[in-house]
Amino acid sequence: MTARPEAAVQGQVPTSEEPAESPSFSLGGTPGGSRRVLMKGNEAIAEAAIQAGCDAYFGYPITPQAELLEWMARRMPEEHRAFIQAESELGAINMALGAAATGARVLVSSSSPGVSLMAEAMSYMAGSEVPMVLINVMRGGPGLGSIQPSQSDYFQAVKGHGHGDYRVPVFAPSSIGEAMELVATSFEVAERYRTPVMLLADGIMGQAMEPVELRFRTPDRIEQPWALEGADGRPPRVVRSLHLVPEDLEEHNLHLQEKFRAISEREVRWAGEHLEDAELVVVAYGTAARVAHTAIARAREAGMNVGLFRPISLWPFPSALLAALAERVRGMLVVELSAGQMVEDVRLAVEGRVPVAFDGRMGGMVPSPDEVVEALRELDTTGLPAKRSRRARRRQPGPVSGPEHTHEREPLAAAESGHEALSIFGDDAWMPLWYTSPVPSRKGGKR
Amino acid sequence: MSAVAAAPRVIYRRPSVLTDVSTRYCPGCGHGIIHRLIAEVLEELGVAGRTIAVAPVGCSVFAYEYLSLDWCEAPHGRAPAVATGIRRVRPDAFVLTYQGDGDLAAIGTGEIVHAAARGELITAVFVNNGIYGMTGGQMAPTTLLGQKTTSSPAGREASLAGYPVPMTEMLAVLPGVAYAARGSIADPSAIGRTKAMIRKACQAQLGGEGFAIVEVLSNCPVGWGMTAPESIQYLKDVVVATYPLGVLADRTGSKRGSGGTPEPASPGPGGHAAAVATAKEA
Numbered sequence: 179m180t181a182r183p184e185a186a187v188q189g190q191v192p193t194s195e196e197p198a199e200s201p202s203f204s205l206g207g208t209p210g211g212s213r214r215v216l217m218k219g220n221e222a223i224a225e226a227a228i229q230a231g232c233d234a235y236f237g238y239p240i241t242p243q244a245e246l247l248e249w250m251a252r253r254m255p256e257e258h259r260a261f262i263q264a265e266s267e268l269g270a271i272n273m274a275l276g277a278a279a280t281g282a283r284v285l286v287s288s289s290s291p292g293v294s295l296m297a298e299a300m301s302y303m304a305g306s307e308v309p310m311v312l313i314n315v316m317r318g319g320p321g322l323g324s325i326q327p328s329q330s331d332y333f334q335a336v337k338g339h340g341h342g343d344y345r346v347p348v349f350a351p352s353s354i355g356e357a358m359e360l361v362a363t364s365f366e367v368a369e370r371y372r373t374p375v376m377l378l379a380d381g382i383m384g385q386a387m388e389p390v391e392l393r394f395r396t397p398d399r400i401e402q403p404w405a406l407e408g409a410d411g412r413p414p415r416v417v418r419s420l421h422l423v424p425e426d427l428e429e430h431n432l433h434l435q436e437k438f439r440a441i442s443e444r445e446v447r448w449a450g451e452h453l454e455d456a457e458l459v460v461v462a463y464g465t466a467a468r469v470a471h472t473a474i475a476r477a478r479e480a481g482m483n484v485g486l487f488r489p490i491s492l493w494p495f496p497s498a499l500l501a502a503l504a505e506r507v508r509g510m511l512v513v514e515l516s517a518g519q520m521v522e523d524v525r526l527a528v529e530g531r532v533p534v535a536f537d538g539r540m541g542g543m544v545p546s547p548d549e550v551v552e553a554l555r556e557l558d559t560t561g562l563p564a565k566r567s568r569r570a571r572r573r574q575p576g577p578v579s580g581p582e583h584t585h586e587r588e589p590l591a592a593a594e595s596g597h598e599a600l601s602i603f604g605d606d607a608w609m610p611l612w613y614t615s616p617v618p619s620r621k622g623g624k625r
Numbered sequence: 626m627s628a629v630a631a632a633p634r635v636i637y638r639r640p641s642v643l644t645d646v647s648t649r650y651c652p653g654c655g656h657g658i659i660h661r662l663i664a665e666v667l668e669e670l671g672v673a674g675r676t677i678a679v680a681p682v683g684c685s686v687f688a689y690e691y692l693s694l695d696w697c698e699a700p701h702g703r704a705p706a707v708a709t710g711i712r713r714v715r716p717d718a719f720v721l722t723y724q725g726d727g728d729l730a731a732i733g734t735g736e737i738v739h740a741a742a743r744g745e746l747i748t749a750v751f752v753n754n755g756i757y758g759m760t761g762g763q764m765a766p767t768t769l770l771g772q773k774t775t776s777s778p779a780g781r782e783a784s785l786a787g788y789p790v791p792m793t794e795m796l797a798v799l800p801g802v803a804y805a806a807r808g809s810i811a812d813p814s815a816i817g818r819t820k821a822m823i824r825k826a827c828q829a830q831l832g833g834e835g836f837a838i839v840e841v842l843s844n845c846p847v848g849w850g851m852t853a854p855e856s857i858q859y860l861k862d863v864v865v866a867t868y869p870l871g872v873l874a875d876r877t878g879s880k881r882g883s884g885g886t887p888e889p890a891s892p893g894p895g896g897h898a899a900a901v902a903t904a905k906e907a
Contacts, residue, residue, distance in 0.1 A: 233714055234710065234713060234714050236710065260713035262709065262713065262743075264706070264739070265736070265738075265739035266735055268703065268735065268736070269706045269735065269739060272699065272700065272703035272706035272707050272710070272736065273706045273707070273710035275697070275699070275700075275703075275706075275707050275710060276679070276697055276699075276707035276708060276709065276710030276712075277710035277711060277713060277714045278710070279707075279710075280677065280711055280718075282714040284714075302700050406677045406695040406696075406697055407675075407677070407695065407718070408674050408675035408676055408694075408695055408717075408718055408719070409673070409674060409676075409693065409695045410673075410674025410675060411674070414689070414693050414694055414695050415696075416689045416695070416696045417696070417697045417698060418680070418689070418697075418698035420686060
């Protein structure tokens with residue numbers, strides 16, 4: 179990964195007349211032609227944040243996210259916005275706390291060990307309801323670990339970083355294009371709910387280069403009647419998480435829980451492939467989903483009816499959708515670049531309706547598509563009890579195929595929207611291929 | 626006697642910035658005096674309405690109940706980083722931090738040193754009473770040698786716990802520091818001089834000169850195991866010997882020019898507040 183930003187991107191400073199939505203750097207290639215460009219993930223994410231209206235960025239060098247900091251070091255001053263290379267991750271995240279407490283749109287990025295240091299302030303920001311976006315470009319752990327890609331911070335991201343009863347929305351992109359869109363989404367969700375949001379990428383998302391369409395989105399600013407600006411002519415405002423009286427703190431916690439419930443209901447994001455006829459489903463996010471994408475193509479060539487379910491919001495987790503899916507498939511295989519973390523949430527979601535197998539690598543190793551196909555075969559041929567008689571009748575020995583079954587299945591709600599046909603990768607890599615789907619009501623009957 | 630009575634003259638009153646409540650501080654504690662000095666200076670300089678203050682963790686964690694300002698709570702020790710973030714996106718604000726010695730000189734050493742090194746346009750009030758008051762009177766980095774605390778029951782011993790840390794002297798050597806001084810609340814004249822230091826430290830920010838800090842030696846009668854008068858006497862007789870009073874650095878007038886308003890570092894004119902306004906208009 180030796181390419182420098184200058185190699186892919188030429189030209190510089192915007193004139194102030196340019197509209198905000200126009201990228202302020204010009205690109206090589208045909209004038210007026212395609213705005214697709216080869217970009218490194220870290221840099222594309224950084225530019226997407228700038229175009230999303232990021233007012234301030236605070237960071238500290240750490241591999242594999244350093245290019246994000248470097249891009250910001252060059253571009254934020256061009257835009258007359260705040261950039262500080264902090265003395266530590268503690269410094270960076272607390273600068274973010276202060277800037278965000280005034281209502282500014284603030285981004286921080288780091289990688290796993292640095293994110294551990296930021297846990298304290300994440301808890302404070304959740305408690306004092308300060309919106310801010312933190313990007314974790316995950317690397318292998320525990321400890322100093324390695325600088326290679328990993329997904330071993332799922333627990334940290336999803337189950338909580340710091341102390342106290344709180345949740346933070348976590349979005350996980352599978353392509354650089356999607357990451358760019360999710361940066362804008364993250365700012366939007368952060369401000370809508372007054373919460374920190376985490377964008378969970380990994381070393382491959384950060385370091386890989388792929389063609390991206392320069393499509394940017396600047397979320398609208400909303401009123402922030404809590405933001406600090408000086409108390410001139412109005413009662414003072416305090417951004418705080420301290421509530422020493424137990425009754426007060428419980429009430430504050432109930433308020434937070436209410437907010438988390440609202441987020442759980444409204445901000446679930448996921449994508450799927452071949453779910454309409456899938457008998458087996460691979461559940462994977464981020465880079466693991468890209469491996470799974472290739473693996474299921476190979477498995478389908480071999481006659482297995484395999485689909486991909488890709489959570490994009492890791493919290494809120496698309497549990498209800500997975501539960502619905504579990505009613506229609508024979509088994510699930512969770513693929514992660516970890517010892518198995520998200521698999522716990524998948525098992526909680528399906529509640530034993532189907533077997534949930536796991537395949538993962540650790541320490542910066544990435545499973546190959548053939549490894550995943552192998553795991554699928556094992557899932558297919560061993561220990562898959564037919565859960566219901568209808569399934570038992572349809573169960574075929576060996577690799578399951580059978581277009582004759584396809585139309586017997588009721589598609590998931592999202593499958594009807596037609597998005598499923600789109601590829602997440604390759605030519606469509608720029609597309610923000612996520613969509614929200616209302617979580618099926620618990621009371622409502624199954625479709 | 627003249628038939629016309631002299632009009633009553635106010636010689637002492639509560640500054641408008643100071644709220645009309647009883648504090649939670651222990652009897653004889655110096656925090657109340659220091660709060661008042663800040664309130665008087667902010668009022669006299671006319672900056673209270675655009676002040677964003679940063680509250681620490683420690684006894685003064687409730688400072689926002691006593692000073693009628695916009696406040697941001699900081700995690701323990703992180704006030705200078707929080708203030709830096711505020712400063713950089715709010716060039717129009719007056720930014721003040723209030724920290725104790727456990728907060729600033731122990732857990733927050735990294736943040737204070739680098740905020741000072743960057744020359745952030747922040748005014749820091751550093752209350753040094755040599756002890757962790759809120760958690761029950763444990764030893765702080767500033768605790769004097771031989772001083773008994775609940776975590777140095779036999780008295781602080783250098784071979785075990787090192788020496789008192791002269792934070793403000795350490796910060797004073799940094800070129801980013803426009804003004805560094807140490808005062809005390811031991812008697813009325815010392816209080817008057819301390820107020821002048823705080824005023825100067827605020828003016829350094831207003832003049833865009835750089836980082837400014839005033840360490841205020843204070844007492845902790847409960848933590849020190851003394852009556853209030855004894856603690857004041859100890860402050861005068863003993864504490865000041867380790868922490869000499871006076872101006873430790875004054876680079877004002879030599880750096881970014883004096884007077885005027887600070888140059889907005891970032892974002893652009895109006896900052897994100899202007900962006901919000903634009904969005905509202907659109």
